[in-house]
Amino acid sequence: MSKHRILILGGTTEARQLAGKLEGRTDCEVLLSLAGRTAEPMAQPVPVRSGGFGGAEGLAQFLRDNRFDLMIDATHPFAARISANAALAARQTGIPAFALRRPKWERQAEDRWTCVSSMADAVAALGASPRNVFLAIGRQEAFHFEEAPQHRYLVRSVDPVTPQLDVPQASYILASGPFDIADERKLLQDNRIDVVVAKNSGGSATYGKIAAARDLGVEIVMVERQEPADMPSVGTLTEALDRIDHWLSPEMKRGV
Numbered sequence: 001m002s003k004h005r006i007l008i009l010g011g012t013t014e015a016r017q018l019a020g021k022l023e024g025r026t027d028c029e030v031l032l033s034l035a036g037r038t039a040e041p042m043a044q045p046v047p048v049r050s051g052g053f054g055g056a057e058g059l060a061q062f063l064r065d066n067r068f069d070l071m072i073d074a075t076h077p078f079a080a081r082i083s084a085n086a087a088l089a090a091r092q093t094g095i096p097a098f099a100l101r102r103p104k105w106e107r108q109a110e111d112r113w114t115c116v117s118s119m120a121d122a123v124a125a126l127g128a129s130p131r132n133v134f135l136a137i138g139r140q141e142a143f144h145f146e147e148a149p150q151h152r153y154l155v156r157s158v159d160p161v162t163p164q165l166d167v168p169q170a171s172y173i174l175a176s177g178p179f180d181i182a183d184e185r186k187l188l189q190d191n192r193i194d195v196v197v198a199k200n201s202g203g204s205a206t207y208g209k210i211a212a213a214r215d216l217g218v219e220i221v222m223v224e225r226q227e228p229a230d231m232p233s234v235g236t237l238t239e240a241l242d243r244i245d246h247w248l249s250p251e252m253k254r255g256v
């Protein structure tokens, strides 16, 4: 029996978990694609390729050249460019595709969220008076906060922020999730944080800071997601596996 070839666009916990569930199956073989940004990427349960494809055209060519039968966009909800490229490449090639996108976090009654739609708006939302800011948005967009040098920043990222922020007061933590609520509460308290800047990423791995801020009555400037790329999507691993099983079913293979 020939195996169906599945390309997973990854860089997330969900992509790794999905690959783990598919690893060892006799009806499909999986390649996981990473952007190649992280210096020491986590071990993955399936073969990996790394680096950009060269836009939507490059991805379409890659899908054709390697005879993929299905593409799953399991990238981070804030990785908008690769998702847009995936949607376009799926349309161009006619190769079936769907996205695995974790649902966003919903505001609870005690949450003190200021919701904004861009990093520039997040900078403005911090206001003019100096504050102790926990920047939990990753390293790529931290530079925006150089526009507000009056604040003291604690910046957490997986890889170092280079160059470091051109602001008088910034310290850095290198860490990757999952993060525990108790540890996050301690971090906010020890650093006398009065505002957290976060992306509405969803999922449990980085929810600790949201719950900790709620417990301590700390404000969160929450950067909301943009409109998702135009692709059918599921929200959980189980739904993704159901969809793959349906797609691999004999009826689907006969084109029913």
Ligand SMILES: NC(=O)c1ccc[n+]([C@@H]2O[C@H](COP(=O)([O-])OP(=O)(O)OC[C@H]3O[C@@H](n4cnc5c(N)ncnc54)[C@H](OP(=O)(O)O)[C@@H]3O)[C@@H](O)[C@H]2O)c1
Pocket: 009, 010, 011, 012, 033, 034, 035, 037, 050, 051, 052, 053, 054, 055, 056, 058, 059, 074, 075, 076, 078, 079, 080, 081, 082, 083, 085, 137, 138, 140, 199
């Ligand atoms: N943005 C976040 O907050 C965040 C958080 C956690 C993890 N991540 C992960 O980190 C990666 C980069 O995120 P980003 O926000 O920089 O993405 P992005 O802005 O949407 O993508 C920028 C470019 O990076 C390449 N790329 C991105 N993801 C790729 C993948 N899985 N495989 C191959 N190429 C990929 C593509 O280059 P080409 O156009 O040359 O193909 C894409 O056009 C993503 O895979 C994402 O899942 C992102």
